[in-house]
Amino acid sequence: MDGVALLNLAVTGLVQGLLIGLAALAVSLCFAIARFPNAATGDFMTLGAYAGVAVQGWTGSLLTGAAAGVAVVAAVSLASYGLVFRHFRGRSLVAPLIASIGLAFLLRSVLTFLVGFDQQSFRVPVARALVFGGVRIRPMDLWLMAFSVATLAVVLAVLFLTPVGRRMRAVADNPELARASGIRSRPVMITLWTLIGVCSAVGGVMLGLRTVVVPEMGWNILLPAFAAAVLGGVGNPAGAVLAGIGLGLAEALSTPLVGFTYQSSIAFVVLILTLVLRPQGLLGRAEAVR
Amino acid sequence: MSLIRLTRRAALTAGGAVLVATLPGRGARAADSPYRVAALNPVTGAGSTYGGGMQKSILFALEEVKKAGGVDGRPIEVYAEDTQTSPDAAVLAVRKLIDANKVQAILGTWSSSVSLAVQPITNAAGCLLFHVSSAPALSAPAQNPKHLGFRFQAGSPQIGAAYAEIAAKQGAKNVAVMAFNNDVQIASTTVFKAAWDKTGNKLAGSVVYEPNRTSYSAELQRVLGTKPDLIVVSGYVPDTTIILREAFEAGNTAPIIIPGWAWSPAVQKAVGPEALEGLIVFDSVPDSEGAAFKTYDAGYRAAMGVAGVNNVYASMAYDMGIVLALAMQKAGAAADNAAISAAVLEIAGPAGQKVTSFAEGKMALKASQKINYEGASGPLDFDANGDAISVFGVNKFHNGTLERLYLLK
Numbered sequence: 001m002d003g004v005a006l007l008n009l010a011v012t013g014l015v016q017g018l019l020i021g022l023a024a025l026a027v028s029l030c031f032a033i034a035r036f037p038n039a040a041t042g043d044f045m046t047l048g049a050y051a052g053v054a055v056q057g058w059t060g061s062l063l064t065g066a067a068a069g070v071a072v073v074a075a076v077s078l079a080s081y082g083l084v085f086r087h088f089r090g091r092s093l094v095a096p097l098i099a100s101i102g103l104a105f106l107l108r109s110v111l112t113f114l115v116g117f118d119q120q121s122f123r124v125p126v127a128r129a130l131v132f133g134g135v136r137i138r139p140m141d142l143w144l145m146a147f148s149v150a151t152l153a154v155v156l157a158v159l160f161l162t163p164v165g166r167r168m169r170a171v172a173d174n175p176e177l178a179r180a181s182g183i184r185s186r187p188v189m190i191t192l193w194t195l196i197g198v199c200s201a202v203g204g205v206m207l208g209l210r211t212v213v214v215p216e217m218g219w220n221i222l223l224p225a226f227a228a229a230v231l232g233g234v235g236n237p238a239g240a241v242l243a244g245i246g247l248g249l250a251e252a253l254s255t256p257l258v259g260f261t262y263q264s265s266i267a268f269v270v271l272i273l274t275l276v277l278r279p280q281g282l283l284g285r286a287e288a289v290r
Numbered sequence: 291m292s293l294i295r296l297t298r299r300a301a302l303t304a305g306g307a308v309l310v311a312t313l314p315g316r317g318a319r320a321a322d323s324p325y326r327v328a329a330l331n332p333v334t335g336a337g338s339t340y341g342g343g344m345q346k347s348i349l350f351a352l353e354e355v356k357k358a359g360g361v362d363g364r365p366i367e368v369y370a371e372d373t374q375t376s377p378d379a380a381v382l383a384v385r386k387l388i389d390a391n392k393v394q395a396i397l398g399t400w401s402s403s404v405s406l407a408v409q410p411i412t413n414a415a416g417c418l419l420f421h422v423s424s425a426p427a428l429s430a431p432a433q434n435p436k437h438l439g440f441r442f443q444a445g446s447p448q449i450g451a452a453y454a455e456i457a458a459k460q461g462a463k464n465v466a467v468m469a470f471n472n473d474v475q476i477a478s479t480t481v482f483k484a485a486w487d488k489t490g491n492k493l494a495g496s497v498v499y500e501p502n503r504t505s506y507s508a509e510l511q512r513v514l515g516t517k518p519d520l521i522v523v524s525g526y527v528p529d530t531t532i533i534l535r536e537a538f539e540a541g542n543t544a545p546i547i548i549p550g551w552a553w554s555p556a557v558q559k560a561v562g563p564e565a566l567e568g569l570i571v572f573d574s575v576p577d578s579e580g581a582a583f584k585t586y587d588a589g590y591r592a593a594m595g596v597a598g599v600n601n602v603y604a605s606m607a608y609d610m611g612i613v614l615a616l617a618m619q620k621a622g623a624a625a626d627n628a629a630i631s632a633a634v635l636e637i638a639g640p641a642g643q644k645v646t647s648f649a650e651g652k653m654a655l656k657a658s659q660k661i662n663y664e665g666a667s668g669p670l671d672f673d674a675n676g677d678a679i680s681v682f683g684v685n686k687f688h689n690g691t692l693e694r695l696y697l698l699k
Contacts (some may be wrong), residue, residue: 012508067486136541210505211505211528261471
């Protein structure tokens with residue numbers, strides 16, 4: 001296995017990692033601020049992809065489709081907060097976790113009832129990859145990388161550079177103290193669930209562009225997303241993104257050693273090792289959101 | 291489409307077991323105990339493209355049997371049920387069919403996961419299971435000890451041999467293989483490799499890949515690195531879609547062979563004509579010139595409003611009804627399932643006078659002739675394991691459509 005082959009694997013892993021990073025960011029934001037692991041994240045992604053495909057079909061524009069995907073998922077995400085998760089405030093994380101699993105199944109059932117199980121796809125031109133000194137980069141992957149990096153930057157900027165982001169971090173750090181300091185939870189939660197929706201939808205559209213749009217697509221990426229969220233330090237969004245990229249790279253670069261059958265298990269191994277050896281995650285508590 | 295599905299499902303759940311038809315044989319005495327049959331098909335779920343047509347085809351096949359005077363001394367009753375293409379739902383349906391409806395034969399399970407889940411129950415109950423699933427385990431002696439299971443399409447050995455034969459016809463010398471990680475696809479590619487070795491040609495590389503990956507670039511990188519002049523991809527629709535697209539993007543020019551069950555209009559839409567040019571797709575084809583096919587086609591058009599050639603599994607389901615009735619006729623009115631199972635091999639083997647309908651077969655059997663039913667789905671000669679032997683149509687994607695190259699018999 002020479003350097004060029006490894007670089008090619010690294011490109012594959014990087015795109016995969018950015019995708020996992022987006023999903024992990026949605027999981028991690030929810031865990032940091034709403035304080036439960038949201039198992040419906042995967043189905044938010046699926047929903048975003050289906051909405052994108054449908055709107056692209058009507059309008060013929062991929063960009064409009066992607067924007068519609070983001071809008072639909074942000075709306076569903078806000079609705080899930082207003083109708084479901086709001087009522088679990090102050091309860092242990094088990095209750096909202098179970099509710100989110102239920103929501104995941106509900107979303108998928110409604111989706112398959114309306115559109116069926118048949119595979120759908122975005123209409124994008126298929127083109128030969130660009131070759132730079134033996135390293136192949138698909139034009140689509142360049143776009144996907146640009147869009148996911150932009151989304152990650154926007155979400156992290158909202159979190160770390162804006163007043164509402166500061167309030168979100170305050171709630172994440174200590175909800176009681178935040179309330180005592182006069183931070184109202186409603187605007188924080190509305191921003192949070194919008195951001196979760198945006199991350200999930202962009203991730204879902206990316207996943208759909210890269211693969212095919214099927215009802216289980218989001219659910220299948222949930223495990224790597226959870227693994228990345230844990231690896232990055234539970235409740236640490238920036239760490240989750242880094243961990244997601246690392247996980248994608250690890251999966252792709254491990255194939256010469258472990259083969260193709262076991263690359264999917266890398267996420268499990270990482271999850272277990274992190275929990276055993278470094279339960280505070282890569283970046284640890286000291287740098288967690290606050 | 292969703293509307294139709296809704297009404298179908300509503301009809302099935304509301305009615306529970308729909309007693310579709312009671313078909314007493316002519317001259318049946320009241321004392322004759324009926325033989326109860328289930329048409330258990332994927333009417334909803336992933337198999338819904340085929341399931342509704344399969345169920346209708348079993349029903350009109352048995353209607354044809356009834357019109358031809360039925361099986362002597364043995365009226366047939368049919369119960370229609372939906373598997374929802376889900377093992378859980380199928381197991382519940384089978385329990386109900388066997389325990390409450392007392393069915394003795396289950397016809398028309400489609401996906402391997404469903405047939406594998408159902409088979410232990412039908413075996414324990416001594417019930418026949420006619421299916422179209424490709425899992426090799428279904429006809430393995432350990433899982434099918436009493437030969438109650440019959441597969442109405444090609445099994446892995448025939449599919450693997452077909453890959454090798456097509457590759458040889460393409461003049462390939464250096465073939466690479468990508469197999470989806472499950473026992474059906476791995477068994478097919480194992481047979482392929484053995485057959486390919488015998489031709490003296492080279493196997494460039496072989497990769498087993500996982501389902502539900504977001505990219506198969508790493509797998510393709512390994513395969514394309516071996517510079518194959520032909521690639522066999524043995525998988526299903528979603529993974530094959532991604533592989534075909536990424537193979538083109540990665541600069542592949544070698545032709546790719548895929549099985550028909552990994553092909554659909556959705557693949558064409560997602561990958562596009564340029565990247566698909568030269569793709570080879572092979573699939574079981576019904577014997578569209580045969581008399582049995584013409585009867586089936588007429589019935590299918592009447593029931594479904596479209597040509598029977600659109601649903602190869604429905605032609606197999608039609609054959610299930612006719613084969614069962616002919617085997618019952620051969621085995622006699624008092625026969626149990628062991629005798630009926632043995633009779634299937636006698637009426638649908640390679641030897642004997644060719645018959646193409648129940649009426650023709652019944653007449654020949656009454657004249658004590660040995661018969662060989664030639665079905666709508668193909669010659670339908672079962673091997674000793676109970677697997678049918680298919681005729682494959684080999685097609686090439688050219689200028690935006692699939693063109694038939696030749697038939698592989």
